[in-house]
Amino acid sequence: MKSKHIFTLLLCFTTSLVFAQQTIIRGKVTDAETGDPVPYATVVIQGTQIGMATDFDGNYELKGEAESDTVLFSYVGYETRKKLYEKGVTQVINVQLQPKATSLADFVVLSDKAENPAFEIMRSVIDNKNKNDKRRLEAYEYESYNKIEIDVDNITEEFRKKKYMQKVTSVLDSIDIIAGEDGKPILPLFISESLSKFYFRSNPRLQKEQIIKTKITGIGIEDGSLISQVIGSSFQEYNFYQNRMNIVEKEFASPIGDGWRLIYDYDLTDSVSLEGEFCYVLDFKPKNDQELAFIGTMWIAKADFGLKRMDATMQPTANLNFIEKIKIQQELERMEGGAWLPVKSRILIDVSEITKKSAGFLAKFYSSNKNLALTEPKPNKFFERTIELEEDARISDEQFWIENRHDSLTTTEISVIAMIDSLKQIPIVKTWTELLKTFARGYVEVGQLDLGPWPVLVSSNDVEGFRTRIGGRTNEHFSLKWQLNGYLAYGFKDKNFKYGLGATHFISRKKWTTISANYRKDIDQLGLQPDGITDFDDANAFVALSQLGNLIRPFAYETFQVDLTSQLSKPFSFSLRLKNQDFTPLYNGFSYYTEPSDITSPTGTEFTSTEATLKFKYAKDETFIINDNSRISLGTVRWPTFILGYTHGFKGPLGGDFDYNKLDVGISQRLKMGFWGISHYQITASKVFEDVPYPLLTAHIGNEQPVYASFAFNTMNFYEFVSQQYVSMRYQHFFEGFILNRIPLLKKLKWRLVASGNVLYGDISESTLAAQPTVDFLSLDPNKPYSEVGVGVENIFKFFRVDFFQRLTYLDNPDIKKRQIKVSFNLSL
Structure with a gap:
């Protein structure tokens, strides 16, 4: 037993x-x-x-x-x-x-009579797009967790041996912890996490992200409010149900867009069951090897032909600069209402080396969405701020993230954080970081002060001779309620000091309501001041060149102005400006009748204007982010921007020499034209109702410089035309690669065509002309517009653009050039 x-x-x-x-x-x-x-x-x-x-x-x-x-x-x-x-x-x-060149074999249909079986599935996908697109849901919300990592990759031995890299060799030697046993070494620069609540309503189409917590570790990057706002889910939105997807500021064709048959080839490769959902597996690739489109695989649910999974990679031959690879992987989940929402997304952007001896960059984005729920639409007022950062969003401990991360940090990500902390302590890294920050911001940060801007530290012109300028402003470390600014300049030829002082009070950061007061005593040039309607964002090179050499109708001024601005609601904002300015010409030939309606009145050469300007702006889907003590507009997506301004000039006790009224209107928009490209248009109009000296009228901005300026008339001379009332239209169309990509010998150059046209109607009344004792400018014929057209090629050697302009009217004016060639530096993807 x-x-x-x-x-x-x-x-x-x-x-x-x-x-x-x-x-x-x-x-x-x-x-x-x-x-x-x-x-x-x-x-x-x-x-x-x-x-x-x-x-x-x-x-x-x-x-x-x-x-x-x-x-x-x-x-x-x-x-x-x-x-x-x-x-x-x-x-x-x-x-x-190990990645290899991303490619798919040619898709072959064996019989001429048999239709590609993938096409029947694709037609069903297109027929069901509206039902499956999340944008058709009345309202939904979810919790979103996002991670972003930025690394240096392609670190060659030659790059490691560079003198400025030798100081970080000890850190580079430990890179194998991150790369893995068979991986290539990478050097991490930045990693972030954010947790937020995302809200959407369809009618009207509005969205909002409330950023609950952020955590940022980076070299030379502080956990500031700007970075905390751009690492959330709002900037990681990739919806393949759109016909075109905006990625790195370029429009990529979706493989399930309405133009699918024109752009892509498809192959039905398999059918599988995913989480109990029977799916068709389709491979896709672009027909044109330079199209901004994807190669990849998608999984389509048989039940409703919704997109279940997507794995899409930018084709390596696409007409795109500096980007070696873009990869988007996404998993979606069907909601009760029938539409599909992404639950996990991973995006990789590989930035190539600028030169063969330099390194490249990797940007990696990960999003996880939980607690997806259909809800009742929230009121429009709730969506007034598209991105809202909680006051304590940048304050958190590790315990919070342990409890609230959707996924634990990997061993690799923990190593990345440790390595970044080590790199930040290396002196040469600190030095280069500060230099790059100074170059990008234009200011040198010294504690609570920003000194600069450095580009205007020295200059030279025919009035002042050699000019030096020092200045600065307080930053967010000084106060989030107040910002002070000032500068002092000196001209060694005219031996005069110029200076300015100012202060801004932030009344409400939520509504972005501010009041500011500024005093300036300096010199400027007639006809180069923005009119409050025209977009001057790209004027840096043009204005910098115009301040050198011979100045155009220079004048000295002493100005005091008060500005009040506020965002009344999401689309509406207003500003009120009170301004008093003394005008003293520094050129010969200007005079005016002290009583413009009486040509027998005495003449003068100096005058004072006192005016109040009220401006309203309507931008339906404009998005802003706050950068400490400044606010940055990200523009509108689908709708035009409208601007209406009214100015009244006061005469008498308030210090002005003239009574006058001025009305300004403007409309501008960026239009996505699918595979045709992108258009920009801007229409402006203005009218001064009284007779005033011509410096108070509108001098249209000409361009005699070799540098292209989108806001100027590029075949018009400086101060050639002045108008009392006018209407103008500027139009540009960027064909991207639509035309040149299809020409065999040219497509290898990856050049891109640009077309433009500018039209201007304007005139000056007889009484206003009579009020000017001397007239050294021209008035437009109200029945004959000024017009010019241009054609350009951008992306020349990836950096340059050349435009050829032809002037069409007023060809008999003296000293003009009917044809102009303009060049510009254009760092474009």
């Missing part, structure tokens, strides 16, 4: 030992160059049916016995790898796959 019990025990032990020896293989598949997970990769024991696809985070687990001792790892766009495994044990095998 005792022997029997012993035998039974031995049998049970042996049986349990056999079961314990089952083979279990777990691990993660990552990209050898970026360290990112590779979702949907195939992992299979060679020669068997034991296999699976990795999940969205690149994880896999295999169980089973086989004669083979090899695991195969493969995915489109990567070299297939083999790994040996040990039988009968539980083990971890992590693999890095």
